[in-house]
Amino acid sequence: RDLDAKLFRINNLDYLLARMASESGDHPTAASEFHRVIHRRSILSEYAIWHLSRLFRDSGNRTMERVYLDQLAAMFPDSVLNLASSNRTARSWIEDEDFPRAVAEFEFLSATGTKNQRDASSLRRENQALQANAYLGTGQTDRARELFRTLIAEVQNPQQPDDYALEAARGLDAIDGGNENIGRNAPKLDEAEHMLRAGIYQFNRDFRQARLHYTAVINEHPASTPIPEATFQIGRGLAQRGEFAEAFRWFERLLEQFPEHSLAGDALLQAASAYARTGKHREAVSRYQRYIDQYPDDERADRAYLNIIDVLRDQGQETEALKRSELTQKVFKGKVGEAQALFASARLYLAREDWKSASEALGRLSSLPDLGGSRVPGGTSxxxxxxxxxxxxxxxxxxxxxxxxxxxxxxxxxxxxxxxxxxxxxxxxxxxxxxxxxxxxxxxxxxxxxxxxxxxxxxxxxxxxxxxxxxxxxxxxxxxxxxxxxxxxxxxKLPATKNFKGGRKELLSAAPPAPSNRNERIANELAFLGLFDEAAPRLQRVGKAAVPELAHAFLIGGRADRAVSIAESEWRNIPSDFQIELMPRENILRLYPAPYRDSLRVTTAERLVDPRLLLAIMRQESRFQPDVKSVAAARGLMQFISTTSTRIAGELGIDAFRQNDLYDPPIAILFAAQYTDGLFRMFPDQPPAVAASYNGGEDNMKRWMDRSRSMSPDRYVPEIAFSQSKDYVYKVMANYRVYTVFYDRDLNQIDPLTAK
Structure with missing residues (x-):
């Protein structure tokens, strides 16, 4: 600028300076430079206005935020930023508790729709939830109720109600019972409505609120059909919270009151598991045996047989466990249950260090046609x-x-x-x-x-x-x-890994003519400035970048999830035994990126955690997608369920924590660092055990390790009973291996061909 102010402006370097100032926290400089960009009517003016609105939002001045959002809509009615602008305006009115204006804005959004929006369905449902709460704020409870019911009725998968169905259930509870009773008492409803809302809470792991509704069914509708299911679900929720001593009482209650019900078999299995978790091994074996006697032809009978073997091992009755294994092998001869039982014997011999018997059992296993693999609990490969x-x-x-x-x-x-x-x-x-x-x-x-x-x-x-x-x-x-x-x-013939080469290459010496394609010109200008967080979505929108170049643009633009998605699809046909050290650097950057480096470095610096392991977990959990929610209601980059995240928030002293905070990458990474630090204190220098605990729970991992009688992963990993958790360990540790080959502990990239 000092050397040539005109050249500085023509090349939009003032916009780049503003972005740099904003990122470094120098908000006055950022605001001043964004104003310059707008004043001279740069082609990047709409982005400058958008960033100014965000600066005011961050400072708490939502009035000025809305001024700039309105300016964006007025000056650039066709901008791709307008949908985000309108959505943000509506939310700012909510935050200011100006509910009438919020209602008006949401009704406008509802009328205009969300066409061409990548996450249109999710955005529409989020807006409906906010709009319903705005109606509540204006006293329009009937309209709020209608929207809340719509959110529940239109959930994509009724068996997996999303965050917005959860918000709707809470809103309806507030309408029917008052905010003051949330978490204390369920409102007066018919049994069907209680069960509907309870199911939403249960799936989203709000077990306390679910239990209130299930209890209301039992207490207020004593002759109703759903009572057995309500009883079962109370026990299931307690078990998922780890309250096994209380859980088995509810399962026993169902068995006593409804012994012929279709859920009685499930209750037997759940009761047996809960007894085992509380050290009541005799009762656990008794319930599993009862299940075998009552349901000998059930497709889950093999689990009862196999679980008895594990319970006997935990009880120290190894001779009896081996006898049970032999019985199970005979019962399931020629089926996968035979392999599972034989593998249980092999693991017991390995734990005993009876290598001859272990080899004999493993040798027999190797001749069986179906070892179960990751399809069944306790399977092998x-x-x-x-x-x-x-x-x-x-x-x-x-x-x-x-x-x-x-x-x-x-x-x-x-x-x-x-x-x-x-x-x-x-x-x-x-x-x-x-x-x-x-x-x-x-x-x-x-x-x-x-x-x-x-x-x-x-x-x-x-x-x-x-x-x-x-x-x-x-x-x-x-x-x-x-x-x-x-x-x-x-x-x-490896996948192409071209770096993005779009955008102009030379400094302009004079103002360019008006563009024929404004979107393409903006994309190229942002790319020229190296601002790929904004350039990559534009490039994808205009469709001018080749797939390999687009992957690179997303990677350096902070969207590792999209880069990985593109790279994995192209690497799929490469032989699985390709030597890791010979994988080209550019392929590694796309397949195994290291995003969020600052957060990873800061949060792991004072903890017993290798940031490369967090990246390995992140890659497996979410493929680096920060806003993902799993079918088990796990949220964000690191996929935390509510029971774990609430506990970690307490450890960190975060009082105002909300589950949706997990969609913020720095928070998700902080929680993961804290959690894995605790796991490493339980399992020092044992990344596979930490990975298994992250997926299957630390109590389960401790039990599996105790069975192996070893701290060697070559002994305890085979003991991991949950097929999903074992497969998870395989994948996370494979990721971790690659990260340790190509990155040092500070996440700097290294060349394995020259590194010492």
């Missing part, structure tokens, strides 16, 4: 069985067999047991008794490496890399492997 056979061989010093089994498992970015096998091989390569064996194996493979077949050379180099610990030798092998990949079509 061919990869897990092969690894454990190798592990058992290793313990009895049958090292050659162990090496063969480990090498038989392919390694790659998504191969958990392939990775664990590689780690075992490298440990063997450094052991005094086993180092010569590994060296002999390396020599044998190297001497046979003169083949001209690229596939055979690739397999040889993969094996050599897995057994080599010397870094220089590994780098040499990687260079040779890179050359071999160039002779293999599937390995050399």
């Amino acid at each position: 061919a990869a897990e069985v092969t690894f454990l056979l190798g592990y058992a061989d290793e313990q009895v010093r049958n090292y050659d067999s162990a090496i063969d089994r480990y090498l038989a498992l392919p390694d790659g970015r998504d191969q958990y047991y392939g990775w664990r096998a590689t780690l075992r091989l490298r440990e063997l390569a450094q052991g005094p008794a086993t180092k010569p064996l590994i060296e002999n194996r390396i020599d044998a493979i190297a001497s046979a490496s003169n083949t001209k077949d690229p596939k055979a050379r690739k397999e040889q180099l993969h094996s050599l890399l897995r057994m080599t610990v010397d870094e220089q030798q590994r780098r040499d092998l990687l260079e040779r492997l890179k050359s071999v990949y160039q002779d293999m079509e599937a390995y050399k």
Whole structure:
């Protein structure tokens, strides 16, 4: 600006300066520069007005915020920002408790619709919830009730009511029973309405409010049909809160009062589980056996058989557990239940360090056609069985067999047991008794490496890399492997990773003519300034960027979720054993990005948490989408359920916490850092145990680890009974592996080919 003020203005550098000032907290400078942009009628004026409104909003001056939002609508009636502007105006009236104006704004929005909006359905439902509350603020309870009922009736999946259905249930409770009774008493309703609202609360994990409605059904409608379901759901809610001692009483109540009801079987299973959680093992076994006796042909009978084995193990009755396993194998001969029971025996032998019996059981397992995998609780896979056979061989010093089994498992970015096998091989390569064996194996493979077949050379180099610990030798092998990949079509043809090259490249010396396509011109101007948080959505809107370039634009624009989505779809056809260290840097940036670095660094600095593990969890939980909500009512980047987030908020001393705060990335990351810090204190230096706890609960992980009698993941991961949690560990740890290869602990990118 000092050198050439005209050049500074023509190239919109004042807008860039304003954005930089705003990001650094220098709001006076930001406001001044945004005013300059507007005054000279820059093509970026609409963005400057939008940012000015946000500056006033952040300062608490919502009156001036609305002045600029109105100016945006008046000056740029066709702006893509106008929908966001109108939505923000309506919300500002709500925040100022000017409900009549809020109603008028929401009615205008409802009439104009949300066409071409990516999240139109969600935005419309959010507006309806706010509009209904605005009606309440103006005393129009009938109109509020109508909108709240619409929100419940139009939920996309009635079995998974969303945040807005939850807001509607709360609004209706306030109308029917008064705000002062929320959380204390349920309003007077018929049983169907109680059950409807209770179901919404229960799914969204507001168990206290759900219980009020279920209790009202039982107490106020004693002859009604829903009483068994209400009784069952009270017990289920208590169990989900971890209040198992109270939960089994409700399940027993259902069994006593309604023994023939269709929910009696579910109540038996739930009661047995609750008894087991409270250390009442005899009662747990009794209820599982009762289920087997009453429902011998039920599709869940196998779970009762298998759970008895686990309960007996927890009770220390291992001989009886093995007998039960044999019985279960006979009952489910030829079915997946046979494999589950046999795997339970194998795990027990591993915990006992009875390697011979473990190998025999695992050997039998390897011959079965269906091991269950991640489809069933307590299932296993061919990869897990092969690894454990190798592990058992290793313990009895049958090292050659162990090496063969480990090498038989392919390694790659998504191969958990392939990775664990590689780690075992490298440990063997450094052991005094086993180092010569590994060296002999390396020599044998190297001497046979003169083949001209690229596939055979690739397999040889993969094996050599897995057994080599010397870094220089590994780098040499990687260079040779890179050359071999160039002779293999599937390995050399990697997805394109073009950086975005749109936008102009040179400084303008004179004002440009009026654009023929205003949207395209704005997109290119924002890209020229490097403001991809605003450029990327514009580029996608005008459709001028190629897919690889668009992925890059979203990545540097702070939308890692969209970049990952694009990159994963293009990487899907690459062989799963592609050597991780040879993945190109640009592919890694898109497949394994490191967004929110400042928040990650700050929140983990004083905690026992590696920020790369949080990224690995984030990638699996939400694929970096900050506003996602799961079918289990988990919210945000790190997917917290309400019971956990409420506890963490208490630990952090956050009094005004709301569940929707989890959609704010810095808050989600803070909560995740706090939670995982606590998990690491329970399971020191055990990332797999922390990952399993994050998904399946720390109490469950403690039980699984206790069964394994080991702090080694090679012993306790097979004990993870929840199929979803075990698969989660595989995926998070695979993510973590890649992040540790390509990023240091401060999240700076590193080159594995040159790093020491």
